[in-house]
Amino acid sequence: MTLNATIARVTDRIRARSEGLRGDYLTRIRAAGQAGPARGHLACGNQAHAYAAMGQDKGALVDARLPNIGIITAYNDMLSAHQPYEDYPKLIRAAARAAGATAQVAGGVPAMCDGVTQGQPGMELSLFSRDVIALATGVSMSHNTFDAALYLGVCDKIVPGLIIGAAAFGHVPSVFVPAGPMTSGIPNDEKAKVRQQFATGEVGRDRLMQAEMASYHGPGTCTFYGTANTNQMLMEFMGLHLPGASFVNPNTPLRDALTQAAVARAAAITQLGNDYRPVGEILDERAFVNGLVGLMATGGSTNLVLHLPAMARAAGVLLDLEDFSDISDVVPLMAKVYPNGLADVNHFHAAGGLGYMIGELLDAGLLHPDAKTVAGDGLSLYRQEPKLIDGRLEWQPGSGETLNDRILRPAGDAFAPTGGLKQLSGNLGRGVIKVSAVAPERHIIEAPARIFHDQPSVKEAFKRGEFTSDVVVVVRFQGPRANGMPELHSLTPTLAVLQERGLRVALVTDGRMSGASGKVPAAIHVAPEAAMGGPLARLRDGDLVRLDAVAGTLEVLADDFANREAVTADLTANGFGTGRELFETFRRNVGNATEGASSLF
Structure with missing residues (x-):
């Protein structure tokens, strides 16, 4: 061939x-x-x-x-x-x-x-x-x-x-x-459902723990x-x-x-x-x-x-x-x-x-x-x-044929014609989105931004009932220079609940998501990161953000955006505790996420 x-x-x-x-x-x-x-x-x-x-x-x-x-x-x-x-x-x-x-x-x-x-x-x-x-x-x-x-x-x-x-x-x-x-343990969709139920208070920690232990067993x-x-x-x-x-x-x-x-x-x-x-x-x-x-x-x-x-x-x-x-x-x-x-x-x-x-x-x-x-x-x-x-x-x-076409299909009769990973670029920087698990009708999200500087703040806003309309949740200062670029996977149940309530929701971040995240559209690894004065640092609450996984663009629709001052964040707390003080040299010397976010090259 x-x-x-x-x-x-x-x-x-x-x-x-x-x-x-x-x-x-x-x-x-x-x-x-x-x-x-x-x-x-x-x-x-x-x-x-x-x-x-x-x-x-x-x-x-x-x-x-x-x-x-x-x-x-x-x-x-x-x-x-x-x-x-x-x-x-x-x-x-x-x-x-x-x-x-x-x-x-x-x-x-x-x-x-x-x-x-x-x-x-x-x-x-x-x-x-x-x-x-x-x-x-x-x-x-x-x-x-x-x-x-x-x-x-x-x-x-x-x-x-x-x-x-x-x-x-x-x-x-x-x-x-x-x-x-x-x-194999309990089905993954069952585990995910219990996580969402816990996020909304429908089940207690005992039920959550039972499900997690049955999955990781x-x-x-x-x-x-x-x-x-x-x-x-x-x-x-x-x-x-x-x-x-x-x-x-x-x-x-x-x-x-x-x-x-x-x-x-x-x-x-x-x-x-x-x-x-x-x-x-x-x-x-x-x-x-x-x-x-x-x-x-x-x-x-x-x-x-x-x-x-x-x-x-x-x-x-x-x-x-x-x-x-x-x-x-x-x-x-x-x-x-x-x-x-x-x-x-x-x-x-x-x-x-x-x-x-x-x-x-x-x-x-x-x-x-x-x-x-x-x-x-x-x-x-x-x-x-x-x-x-x-x-x-x-x-x-090998057998030369799939034994279950609901799981594995031939290249000529695949689940989708493309791999589902798209580069995004625009006036908010460069990043990626994985859309293989995202419903096609959610590949384009345009909604007002809500700005956060950490994961707990998103969860607290959710608990206070502040998400009542379409929203692009922006979690910035999560890149490798800011705090080592932690996964934001713990936001997945929260954002999934909002999506299931009928809202059009997306996540935009200079951080990363878990390999197990999927159905909520997420523009991740956005670079340059906010801690380096990247475009995300100029976003404000209410800015209209457009994430278009079809065209491969990530943009804010604001005429004065390019002329704004970048905000800064107090990142001193990221440098201490749980061994973080030992990694200051890594944070100071790390490269862009688009180049692998390494401190070695």
């Missing part, structure tokens, strides 16, 4: 835009690769420190002819998605020995749960934790004793941070190892299609997981077999063998375009609009919002997974999952088939699905 013209054009545009940066990056990592396996150049004293506690593996490590695999783990048992990683190092070390290799935990990286910090001060550390994870990865890998690396991470900022860190060691082959989603990733599961999709589309690995439940024989296979594959693709696959070579413009296509086809999390530019830049690739928007225009929405539908990721996986979707998109010419992957050359390997046959892991052709 010929590559779609728009996909080819966007890829060429990214390649041309990135030529200098990518060329310098490749020169650096190739020079590092030519130096050979790093630990062979260490002094004896250096090596003795590295191997002192390795017991039966000491001899192999000293010999230096067998690959040594570094494990970067984001294990903690605060995150259900990461709790299964507790036992992975032992499993990995045994699998490494079986594959003629050794493995060591190189280091751990922090992993915070946005579900725990949602609507709390701790959420203001969330986005910056991505950069901390990248830095911690760099520290872990700096011992320079590894021929390959395994990255254990799932959730929101963890995978992007690990990618950024892995790209800094781009000469090292790297395989990302998932933990899988928890089994065991080990594994939360089952809605939020940022964590979008990350897992990306790792498969970008060729960094083994085929079919993303959505296999934890603590199952197949899950363990896939982890063992990841170890064997990492050992096979080092420079000591004949199939050297450095991760920096895999992370090229084709991989990132394939990731963007997967994001649109699945209706994935808007948080990746922040993360992908930062991930790509770490590998010398420059992405822009126009790349997201142009790809969205030609990639059909093939999946309906909550919040875009009633199904969860387990239902999606059972219906055919990523293997079916990748096959369809390849056949439609919407993916680069020649992209490099950890599994081998070409993305067609990812059409396959893993199975345990008599206790042995095998990859077999």
Whole structure:
């Protein structure tokens, strides 16, 4: 199948835009690769420190002819998605020995749960934790004793941070190892209904707690299609997981077999063998375009609009919002997974999952088939699905058809002709909107603005009954420079109630929303942010704001707008408590949301 013209054009545009940066990056990592396996150049004293506690593996490590695999783990048992990683190092070390290799935990990286910090001060550390994870990865890998690396991470900022860190060691082959989603709990729409009932006072906290615990009930990733599961999709589309690995439940024989296979594959693709696959070579413009296509086809999390530019830049690739928007225009929405539908990721996986979707998109010419992957050359390997046959892991052709067309449809008969992510621009700045879960009649909202500087103020106004007519709720001073750009997901039940009362409602913010948010139109990541004197800082209560997701515009209809003074806000309270004082350097140096909101580049 010929590559779609728009996909080819966007890829060429990214390649041309990135030529200098990518060329310098490749020169650096190739020079590092030519130096050979790093630990062979260490002094004896250096090596003795590295191997002192390795017991039966000491001899192999000293010999230096067998690959040594570094494990970067984001294990903690605060995150259900990461709790299964507790036992992975032992499993990995045994699998490494079986594959003629050794493995060591190189280091751990922090992993915070946005579900725990949602609507709390701790959420203001969330986005910056991505950069901390990248830095911690760099520290872990700096011992320079590894021929390959395994990255254990799932959730929101963890995978992007690990990618950024892995790209800094781009000469090292790297395989990302998932933990899988928890089994299905109560339906997501039932949970959402209880949240809205609690917001209006119809049910008490006991009923809310019952619903939440029935939804988040065991080990594994939360089952809605939020940022964590979008990350897992990306790792498969970008060729960094083994085929079919993303959505296999934890603590199952197949899950363990896939982890063992990841170890064997990492050992096979080092420079000591004949199939050297450095991760920096895999992370090229084709991989990132394939990731963007997967994001649109699945209706994935808007948080990746922040993360992908930062991930790509770490590998010398420059992405822009126009790349997201142009790809969205030609990639059909093939999946309906909550919040875009009633199904969860387990239902999606059972219906055919990523293997079916990748096959369809390849056949439609919407993916680069020649992209490099950890599994081998070409993305067609990812059409396959893993199975345990008599206790042995095998990859077999997928079914080639959807098993539930209410959840997963062919590219030629998709739920929508486009991916549902639109770039917005106008006199209020640049931002994005995800419309895949927004009813078509709400793609254009024009209403008076109501201005707020934090989430609690919106909720208090709601409780006082102040929202009685159509409104564009503007929550400004929520960008990365102001307070670390927390998710505003706790506003979703409130705004959804207003919408269900018949009001035309939209949110406009320089903050971000959760990957699980959807049915209320939201212009997010608006840049430049208010704290940098951006246009949102000149808005006033009552200004007529027009959000047009069809035309891709975000404007205030006020003749004197350009001549107004920007307001300022007292942001001193954002700098203290819950560890926020430690992140002043990050807030001071962070870039625009449109460029990935990173403090590292």
